[in-house]
Amino acid sequence: MFRRVAIIGGGAAAATLLGELLERQPAQPLHLDWYTGAAAAPARGVAYGTTSDRHLLNVRAASMSMFTGKPRGFLDFVQRDDPAIAGTDFLPRRRYGDYLEAEVARALEHGKAHGHDVNVIPFAIDALVPENDGVTLIHGEESHRADAAVLALGALPPQPLPGVSSAAIESARYVMDPWQLLAGAADLHPPPRKVAVIGLGLTAVDVLLELAAQWPQTEFVAVSRHGLLPEAHLHKAAAPADDSAELIASMHDAPEIHRWLHLLREACSQETDWRPVIDSLRPHTTSLWQELPLEQRARFLRHARWAWERVRHRMPPQVLDSITALERSGQLQRQCGRVQSVELVNEALQLTLVHAGETRTLGADLVIQTVGLDTDVRRTRHRLVQQLQTNAHITADPLGLGAQADATGHLRHGDSSWPNLFAIGSLLRGTLWESTAMPEIRQQARNLADRLLGD
Ligand SMILES: Cc1cc2nc3c(=O)[nH]c(=O)nc-3n(C[C@H](O)[C@H](O)[C@H](O)COP(=O)(O)OP(=O)(O)OC[C@H]3O[C@@H](n4cnc5c(N)ncnc54)[C@H](O)[C@@H]3O)c2cc1C
Known part of the structure; x- marks a missing residue:
């Protein structure tokens, strides 16, 4: 059992692990240091x-x-506040943040009552040195020891797409953190006349809906290779297909992307709706992913990832209605194209897009990049991850999907695993593939709590 544990990260994964640890009744009281970074509201x-x-x-x-x-x-x-809410509803994420905060407050109270020593420390860890008998954590001039440390860092800071000029980035017209922009959008006067959004995933949809409401006169163009929105959930929840055993067995028998796509298309064509087939894979995704040879994983990332993300990470039906209304009103247009370059030209940005062998340009006052979570440890500017990678304390996933680890989150360095350095959440994408949403994170938190407490 590790008595003194450091949890690094201010999001839902760290909060869930903290809750799991404090809920147990270990043989001895725990000493937990929770480094929440610059997060304004830890847990959210x-x-x-x-x-x-x-x-x-x-x-x-x-x-x-x-x-x-x-x-x-x-x-x-x-x-408790509204008994009319149904389990099938899609609620505001803000309410989920309220729940996370309430659970953390409850866990801290419970921990104190049971003699645990828990410190919530509003600093980022800048560097970390794992050794066989513990971990040294450094923030600023200070260093602390722990028996074990858990990296719950979420996605890494976004990197600009290749082809975006430094003049475009320095102009502040090229935005890589849409959430920071949204927080100050109401104060931007006058709002931009034309905004281009690169990427058409769930974050793009959130950004478009919010900015279109705040800037009703602004014209929006959303660009992605295929120009397709994420698929939507059905209004009525459908249970995952319960006769998928044959499909899963066939997939295990032939770990090859081309074959899997064929099997999936066939299974979907036999159902009235494809969603239950896709949902039935969820409990098996990790074991299927782990069977794929590296070259097949790379093939998946190149050819099938975009299609998988569209059907797997779906939007609520009411979000589809809102985004469709935005398109019908003419305020939003979608375009197909791969962004080849973004240049600063006469105080505005010019995107060069390539589609079906043709090149065209698109002008915008502001460009927002929303191309999915960055987990590429090899080229990150995240200070702690950079230090761990430079000092060979962690080993990058060869496909840019976080850091190498075993299935319980033990981080690897070279050919061995650290006994006391773990990760949870996005950094484990290369090991688990599905590793970013709460249903996966809560399971990881439980397993990790078992591991840390020696259960
Ligand atoms: C816009 C959006 C919507 C989503 N919606 C859903 C949803 O509806 N349902 C669902 O299940 N999942 C959803 N997800 C997935 C989501 O990633 C997880 O649910 C969960 O929020 C992940 O939490 P996390 O703690 O791993 O990461 P984060 O929330 O990113 O938290 C990581 C935290 O660690 C901090 N940190 C980083 N480095 C350090 C350091 N060196 N020291 C200290 N702190 C550090 C960061 O500042 C950050 O606060 C969504 C994700 C996004 C981005």
Whole structure:
């Protein structure tokens, strides 16, 4: 058992692990140091720090508990205020942030009452040195020891797409952190006349809905290779297909992307709706991913990732209605194209797009990059991750999907694993593939708590 544990990260993954640890009754009291970084509201992190009611959870309320042992946790929390809320509803992410904060407050109280020593430290860890008998953590001039440390850092800071000029970045017209922009959008006078959004995933949809409401005169163009929005959930929840055993067995038999796509298309064509087939894969995604040879994983990332993300990470139906209304009003246009370059030209930005062998340009006053979570440890500017990588304390996933680890989150260095350095969440994408949403994170938190406490 590790008695003194440092948790690094201010988001939902760190909060869930803290809750799991404090819920147990270990043989001896714990000493937990929770380094929450610069997070204004620890636990909410990036996803649940939004104050906008336009930003909805993309998972139904009944599936959003923080804890595997209390599956109704979030639903019970919201129903206390409003018993009419149903488990199938898609609620504002802001409410989920309220729930996270309430659970953390409860866990801290419970921990104190049971003799645990818990410190919430509002600093980022700048560097970390793992050794066989413990970990040294450094922030600023100070260093601290722990028996074990857990990296719960979320996604890494976004990097500009290749082809974006430094003049474009320095002009501040090229935005890589849309959440920071949204926080100050109401104060921007006058608003931009034309905005281009690169990427068409769930974050792009959130950004478009919020900015279109705040800047009603602004014209928006959203560009992605295929120009397609994420698929939407059905209004009515459908249970995952229960006869998928044959499909899963066939996929295990032939770990090859081309074959899997064929099997999936066939299975979907036999159903009235494809969603239950896709959802039935969720409990098996990690074991399937782990069977894929590296070259097949690379093939998946090159050819099938965009299609998988569209069907797997779906938007609530009411979000689809809002974005469709925006398109019908003419305020939003979608375009297909790969962004080849972004240049600063006469105080505005010019995007060069390539599609079907043709090149064209698009002008915009502001460009917002929303191209998915960055987990590429090899080229990150995240200070701590850079230090760990430079000092060979961690080993990058060869495909840019976080850091190498075993399935319980033990981080690897070279050919061995550290006994006392772990990760949870996005950094484990290369090992688990599905590793960013709450249903996966709560399971990881539970397993990790077992591991740390020697259960
Ligand atoms: C916009 C958005 C919407 C989403 N919606 C859903 C949803 O509806 N349902 C769902 O299940 N999942 C959703 N997700 C997935 C989401 O990633 C997880 O649910 C969860 O929020 C991940 O939490 P995290 O703690 O891993 O990461 P984060 O929330 O990113 O938190 C990481 C924190 O660690 C801090 N940190 C980084 N480095 C350091 C350091 N060196 N020292 C100290 N602190 C540090 C960061 O500042 C940050 O506050 C969404 C994600 C996004 C981005």
